[in-house]
Amino acid sequence: MRREPSSERPDWRERCESLGFGFHSMGGVYWDERACWRFSEHEIDHLEAVTEELHGMCLSVAADCVTRGDLERFGLSIAWMERVERSWRTHEPSLFGRFDLSWSGDGEPKLLEYNADTPTSLIEASVVQWDWLESVHPQADQFNSLHEKLIEHWPKVVGLRGADVHFACAGTSEEDAETLAYLADTAEQAGLRPHLLTIEGVGWNGSAFIGLNNEPIERLFKLYPWEWLAVEAFGAPLLRSPVQVIEPAWKMLLANKMLMVALWERFPGHKNLLAAGTMPHQVPGDRVRKPLLSREGANVSMYLGGQVFNAPGPYGAEGFIYQAAAPLPCVAGNHAVIGSWIVGDLAAGIGMREDDTPITTDAARFVPHYFV
Amino acid sequence: MANQRKRRRSSKIERGSIRGTVLAAGAVGALVIGGGLWLGGSEEPWSRDQYASKEDCQADWGGDSATCEQTGGVPSGGGSGATSGATSGVSPEITSGVTSEDSTSSSLTSSGNSAGHSSTTSNFSSGGGIRPLWFGPSYPMHDRDGALRQAWLGRSPSAGFAPGNRSIGRTAVSRGGFGSSSQSSSSHSSSSS
Numbered sequence: 001m002r003r004e005p006s007s008e009r010p011d012w013r014e015r016c017e018s019l020g021f022g023f024h025s026m027g028g029v030y031w032d033e034r035a036c037w038r039f040s041e042h043e044i045d046h047l048e049a050v051t052e053e054l055h056g057m058c059l060s061v062a063a064d065c066v067t068r069g070d071l072e073r074f075g076l077s078i079a080w081m082e083r084v085e086r087s088w089r090t091h092e093p094s095l096f097g098r099f100d101l102s103w104s105g106d107g108e109p110k111l112l113e114y115n116a117d118t119p120t121s122l123i124e125a126s127v128v129q130w131d132w133l134e135s136v137h138p139q140a141d142q143f144n145s146l147h148e149k150l151i152e153h154w155p156k157v158v159g160l161r162g163a164d165v166h167f168a169c170a171g172t173s174e175e176d177a178e179t180l181a182y183l184a185d186t187a188e189q190a191g192l193r194p195h196l197l198t199i200e201g202v203g204w205n206g207s208a209f210i211g212l213n214n215e216p217i218e219r220l221f222k223l224y225p226w227e228w229l230a231v232e233a234f235g236a237p238l239l240r241s242p243v244q245v246i247e248p249a250w251k252m253l254l255a256n257k258m259l260m261v262a263l264w265e266r267f268p269g270h271k272n273l274l275a276a277g278t279m280p281h282q283v284p285g286d287r288v289r290k291p292l293l294s295r296e297g298a299n300v301s302m303y304l305g306g307q308v309f310n311a312p313g314p315y316g317a318e319g320f321i322y323q324a325a326a327p328l329p330c331v332a333g334n335h336a337v338i339g340s341w342i343v344g345d346l347a348a349g350i351g352m353r354e355d356d357t358p359i360t361t362d363a364a365r366f367v368p369h370y371f372v
Numbered sequence: 373m374a375n376q377r378k379r380r381r382s383s384k385i386e387r388g389s390i391r392g393t394v395l396a397a398g399a400v401g402a403l404v405i406g407g408g409l410w411l412g413g414s415e416e417p418w419s420r421d422q423y424a425s426k427e428d429c430q431a432d433w434g435g436d437s438a439t440c441e442q443t444g445g446v447p448s449g450g451g452s453g454a455t456s457g458a459t460s461g462v463s464p465e466i467t468s469g470v471t472s473e474d475s476t477s478s479s480l481t482s483s484g485n486s487a488g489h490s491s492t493t494s495n496f497s498s499g500g501g502i503r504p505l506w507f508g509p510s511y512p513m514h515d516r517d518g519a520l521r522q523a524w525l526g527r528s529p530s531a532g533f534a535p536g537n538r539s540i541g542r543t544a545v546s547r548g549g550f551g552s553s554s555q556s557s558s559s560h561s562s563s564s565s
Contacts, residue, residue, distance in 0.1 A: 117565075168550075188390060199550045206545070
């Protein structure tokens with residue numbers, strides 16, 4: 001794999017916006033086609049296999065934790081432990097997730113974390129980089145079947161063709177709203193009936209969650225963290241409500257950085273895992289400290305060769321884990337992380353993000369890829 | 373092997389009509405999708421009456437079998453008065469014997485952030501055991517009479533029904549119970565990862 005310079009298409013902004021991707025310039029530069037990543041087919045094969053193996057390992061850990069009642073260290077209250085356990089035991093279906101991997105093409109990809117609950121960079125990975133490929137490298141290929149796999153998988157998640165599904169996200173983020181709209185689009189193309197609203201607009205009528213016309217919400221896709229839902233005013237009725245929530249509650253286990261510790265305990269020395277523990281001495285040498293619930297690199301601290309890198313943020317009160325460092329490949333000051341998608345049980349594509357720092361933050365830029 | 377797996381699409385991606393951007397519009401917010409506006413909440417508060425029996429509910433609202441909705445199993449029992457819904461961390465309160473004019477609205481308590489909104493829950497507890505609670509239709513809080521008239525349109529009182537006031541409490545249809553964490557997490561515009 002290698003990073004290559006690339007020429008911007010003169011009309012890339014208009015093309016992005018025509019695809020429903022309006023946040024292409026958030027923070028200055030987000031969609032960045034001045035460069036791209038080139039992979040070999042063999043490398044893509046390997047990423048695909050590793051992603052599906054990691055997915056299986058995560059499910060195994062979730063099963064173990066539920067079976068053994070090992071949920072307390074994820075920071076869950078007793079009531080939410082029960083909710084998670086019920087969610088797992090009743091096989092509530094999952095739509096998708098994104099593994100963040102560190103890999104330069106040599107050795108083995110290493111799992112940094114699993115964005116199992118509210119993964120984004122979706123529309124850019126699924127639709128926008130595909131449009132770029134068709135324009136810039138029409139003879140090449142791309143590891144990207146996200147769009148088709150989402151459409152194929154929705155009916156398995158919902159189980160009823162033509163069913164109503166409410167889609168909600170926070171009403172303050174253009175990124176989330178456009179990602180949500182894209183997901184609703186795939187659901188509609190799968191034969192479902194999406195209804196969009198803000199998470200603030202979800203109502204409670206005393207017996208059921210309701211939509212904007214006071215209609216019952218039977219299925220809720222929420223691009224909003226479970227741990228936030230749990231502590232908010234409607235969290236208590238959510239414990240008992242029969243509403244199907246997507247992603248399901250058991251994903252709270254996999255979205256929590258404690259997963260990295262549980263994975264290492266369950267699969268010690270696995271080639272795609274990094275040593276991880278709850279105490280610094282368990283991970284000697286270069287390491288990273290991560291809050292259990294951090295998102296977008298917030299409050300992550302990296303200790304590399306005596307240097308310390310810190311990312312600011314609001315997390316940390318919930319506790320930390322320590323993980324061996326696996327520095328991202330860096331080309332011309334761009335630290336690149338691979339986001340590898342799983343839809344259902346199948347690897348579905350990758351998206352490359354680059355940051356100016358070794359910690360991938362919400363300032364990272366999305367860079368397209370292709371393979372030959 | 374790569375050649376046996378589908379990677380490249382066989383046809384062009386077809387985006388549907390759904391597009392999205394967000395407008396911040398106070399605590400509730402609005403989502404603008406495809407040129408249409410989805411408001412995050414209604415300005416006017418809505419309510420539902422709570423009943424101890426389906427018969428009472430149907431007697432008030434006209435007897436349509438679809439009009440009244442039963443909640444899940446709820447604790448109940450001998451005495452009257454307010455008790456807690458216990459395990460979930462919810463503290464519902466409903467006063468037995470109140471009329472629909474005595475609107476009941478208790479706070480949901482949780483261990484963390486709260487939007488500061490209130491609502492009753494479906495638990496009706498007054499001692500021990502389980503007994504169901506029934507809900508009538510939702511209606512604008514300040515127009516119960518109008519909602520009753522609407523429910524009774526076309527029905528004959530000779531059928532044995534008459535609009536009444538048999539409810540044992542009222543619950544607010546509330547919004548804004550989710551979203552407070554996003555409001556308070558100001559350093560990150562997105563709640564996703």
